[in-house]
Amino acid sequence: GEDVEQSLFLSVREGDSSVINCTYTDSSSTYLYWYKQEPGAGLQLLTYIFSNMDMKQDQRLTVLLNKKDKHLSLRIADTQTGDSAIYFCAESSGNTGKLIFGQGTTLQVKP
Amino acid sequence: ETGVTQSPTHLIKTRGQQVTLRCSSQSGHNTVSWYQQALGQGPQFIFQYYREEENGRGNFPPRFSGLQFPNYSSELNVNALELDDSALYLCASSPRGGGADTQYFGPGTRLTVL
Numbered sequence: 622g623e624d625v626e627q628s629l630f631l632s633v634r635e636g637d638s639s640v641i642n643c644t645y646t647d648s649s650s651t652y653l654y655w656y657k658q659e660p661g662a663g664l665q666l667l668t669y670i671f672s673n674m675d676m677k678q679d680q681r682l683t684v685l686l687n688k689k690d691k692h693l694s695l696r697i698a699d700t701q702t703g704d705s706a707i708y709f710c711a712e713s714s715g716n717t718g719k720l721i722f723g724q725g726t727t728l729q730v731k732p
Numbered sequence: 733e734t735g736v737t738q739s740p741t742h743l744i745k746t747r748g749q750q751v752t753l754r755c756s757s758q759s760g761h762n763t764v765s766w767y768q769q770a771l772g773q774g775p776q777f778i779f780q781y782y783r784e785e786e787n788g789r790g791n792f793p794p795r796f797s798g799l800q801f802p803n804y805s806s807e808l809n810v811n812a813l814e815l816d817d818s819a820l821y822l823c824a825s826s827p828r829g830g831g832a833d834t835q836y837f838g839p840g841t842r843l844t845v846l
Contacts, residue, residue, distance in 0.1 A: 625774075652834070654834070656837070662839060662840075663736075663738075663822055663837040663838050663839040663840045664775070664822065664824075664837040665837070666834065666835075666836060666837070669834060709774055709775075711774075713833075718763065718765055718780045718782075718787065718788060718826065718833055718835070719765075719777040719780065719788055719790065720765070720767075720775070720777060720824075720835060721777070722774030722775050722776075723774050724772075724773060724774050725773075725774055
């Protein structure tokens with residue numbers, strides 16, 4: 622079956638690193654994505670990783686993929702108050718373009 | 733470059749009514765996908781349109797239907813509205829269609845069914 626799971630809440634201090642974790646079940650997923658959603662807004666694409674990679678770095682963001690364990694993580698370095706939002710992990714499924722999302726992790730950044 | 737736009741921003745309907753939501757895809761994108769996001773949940777895939785044809789459908793009843801136009805804009809129609817249809821409806825466009833294609837989301841339409 623298709624399922625993506627995330628922890629629901631993470632609280633960090635400004636300046637610390639944040640690590641948001643995600644597990645997925647579809648081993649045929651081609652791409653895995655991280656989206657950010659601020660209150661009352663749509664989804665902003667943060668980054669994505671192709672399934673044959675194990676790491677991708679993009680400025681303050683680092684994505685790690687463990688394909689064997691079907692585990693994806695997003696590390697945000699030097700977390701700022703503006704990073705407070707809900708973060709969604711998503712996997713692509715088959716040829717339909719369907720994205721399967723986790724429930725979202727609320728990141729709270731304390732000053 | 734214009735991003736994905738959706739209209740209206742908010743909408744209030746009563747149970748049993750019909751609603752049409754609209755989406756303009758990002759410039760150069762020929763594929764539109766629709767998602768339903770209930771409060772506190774992740775988005776759920778409704779369907780995708782590629783070159784005016786439905787290209788995959790999620791677990792939603794037939795009263796959810798869609799269209800894509802030659803300019804790649806799209807509509808989502810929901811008939812016989814139910815209270816559980818209250819949600820944020822998100823449209824996403826992608827450049828090439830099919831699987832493994834990055835989707836860019838619009839701001840969403842908040843639908844409330846009373």
